[in-house]
Amino acid sequence: MQLTTQKFLILTFFSLLVFTQRGFSQRSRYTHQDTLRGSINAERDWWDVYKYNLHVTPVYSAKTISGMTEILFTIKKEGNQKIMQID
Numbered sequence: 665m666q667l668t669t670q671k672f673l674i675l676t677f678f679s680l681l682v683f684t685q686r687g688f689s690q691r692s693r694y695t696h697q698d699t700l701r702g703s704i705n706a707e708r709d710w711w712d713v714y715k716y717n718l719h720v721t722p723v724y725s726a727k728t729i730s731g732m733t734e735i736l737f738t739i740k741k742e743g744n745q746k747i748m749q750i751d
Contacts, residue, residue: 707748707749710739710741713735716733716734716736717736718731735750
């Protein structure tokens, strides 16, 4: 039995799809780390960043870096916001 290049590529493609779907479905449980990385919660849903300004100054002689980050954002939800979660 001889496989042509086209049949081989089709077989390879479908094999990858099957293994990809199987791996994805096995990861149905979310961990605490998943929650910390990306869940939208009360501390994240009221603001939206539109620009980061990063200012970095390397000090080569001391092998250190100093800097500042400026975060510009818009308020999406008015209310009594007291906590801004930034990761």
